[in-house]
Amino acid sequence: MASITIRRAVRIAETLAGPPEGWHLEQREPSTSAIVVRCAEPPVVFAEPIAVAMLGAWATYQRTLGREIIIDPTLQSPSAFRSGLLSALAGRTTGGAANSRFFRLVTEQEAQDKLPDYVEAMLKSAPEAEQIALYCLSDLIQNVFDHARTNGAGAFCAIAFDKRTSRVRLAVADCGQGIPATIKPHYEGDLDNQNSLLLALEPELSGNSARDGVNRGVGLYFVRRLALAASGGFCAVTEELSARASAHSPSDFVPRIVALPHRWQGTAVAVTFKAIGAEYSGPMQAIKDEIEGRGPRYADIRFFKKSANAPDWQRVKIDSDNGKFAMDRGRATALAQDQILPLLRLGAKVELDFTGVAKATQAFCHALIVPLLRSGGANVLGRLQFVGCSPRTRSPICFAVNYASTTDDA
Helix, strand or coil, X not given: CEEEEECCEECCCCCCCCCCCCCCCCCXXXXXXXXEEEECCCCCCEECHHHHHHHHHHHHHHHHCCCEEEECHHHCCHHHHHHCHXXXXXXXXXXXXXXXXXXXXXXXXXXXXXXXXXXXXXXXXXXXXXXXXXXXXXHHHHHHHHHHCCCCCCEEEEEEEECCCCEEEEEEEECCCCHHHHHHHHCCCCCCHHHHHHHHCXXXXXXXXXXXXXXXXXXXXXXXXXXXXXXXXXXXXXXXXXXXXXXXXXXXXXXEEEEEEEEEEEEEEEEXXXXXXXXXXXXXXXXXXXXXXXXXXXXXXXXXXXXXXXXXXXXXXXXXXXXXXXXXXXXXXXXXXXXXXXXXXXXXXXXXXXXXXXXXXXXXXXHHHHHHHHHCCXXXXXXXXXXXXXXXXXXXHHHHHHHHHHCCCC
């Protein structure tokens, strides 16, 4: 018999660095027939939504492998009951308490029927936050049904509102195939888990959009950007990695990747945002503008289908580094610092040739373009032109230009 010990406060760090602390989540030996879950220093006094959702997904997954989950008496506490932690571990679809923050959606129809009422009930004291919470949960749950392949286990969700801080915390977790297994089959090149996770966070780059050309793959991107617009944070966990971003660090619009000590079987996403003054329509429109390449300086960006081969323009070729993608931030930084900025500082005009690049990620374009606009001298945008850019490359270029023009990095 194996055991898992959790702490009195089952939480993730304020920085949203990864799965809940105090776990040792890994595949058990096939001979293990039962796993005891106990509390190190009872009673349980707090359970973060992401912890509840992940523990529910994990316990259900272990049961599909034929293992019994034994809930030790040390877990029995009013807080564990109210949060839904006990129900999650027991494999129930909802928590035992009427106001439980935990619920499980097994089918898409359930999500459509039950989710709006649940969000309204949980956030009745913060109605201005309902739209953001419902959008985030709907998109994250739909991702589970579209991609996760959970063998009918569905999505494990949790939500909480802290009246003292006016902060909403929500999470969705599954023990499906994980993001890398979803992304890798649909793209050329040798994608590792980290690049697969980064691609999943780019707009219009999900497995579905790559497969059938439909304008999809914006769910995780919109959820992350919406959370940051509402003064919040975002964390996605898959395999041995966590991608995180926080409104407290503006440069984190490109998520930071953190290696985790233990592998997570599937995908878990946590979102926090400030309920007071939470505004939905304005940020949503701004995010759509980012994807579509609209912004205050869009009209000033010079795009051309192919090079004019003018002698007074210095050409710098931008090549892909992974299949048809330009996504290596380090290479973009080196191009900016070593090749392009020296030309601009001399007053030269520079042509950035993206011919053959199917998609340049936001991380790549940010690292390439922001230093040019901030350090390239007078009228720098008028001395840059972009050649051979696909629609999926134009969008992050426009966003990087607008970002450099309106925001200072933290």
